[in-house]
């Protein structure tokens with residue numbers, strides 16, 4: 001009898017633990033799918049002149065661009081030092097290339113362009 005109650009309790013605890021794990025798994029999956037690479041063809045990216053390689057910035061169309069500027073030194077870049085890409089506050093849910101660039105580039109405090 002006592003063992004049976006314990007088994008039911010254990011089953012219930014297991015079921016609750018399983019239910020608790022579902023939302024966490026869903027959040028992890030959502031985060032992974034949200035971290036997609038920003039495409040240059042994205043409408044907002046186009047309007048801000050985003051390129052995945054700052055070496056390919058059209059300097060005539062973007063007179064504010066100076067050689068050496070790129071996402072890795074931009075105040076909006078949230079990637080880790082040395083990372084190939086990372087999140088950007090201007091493009092939520094997307095990853096921009098560390099060597100990319102767009103028109104709203106602003107030097108991150110303490111960083112040096114180039």
Ligand code: SF4
Nearest residue numbers: 071074076088102105
């Ligand atoms: S805001 Fe900065 S980090 Fe974001 S895409 Fe433009 S240059 Fe790169």
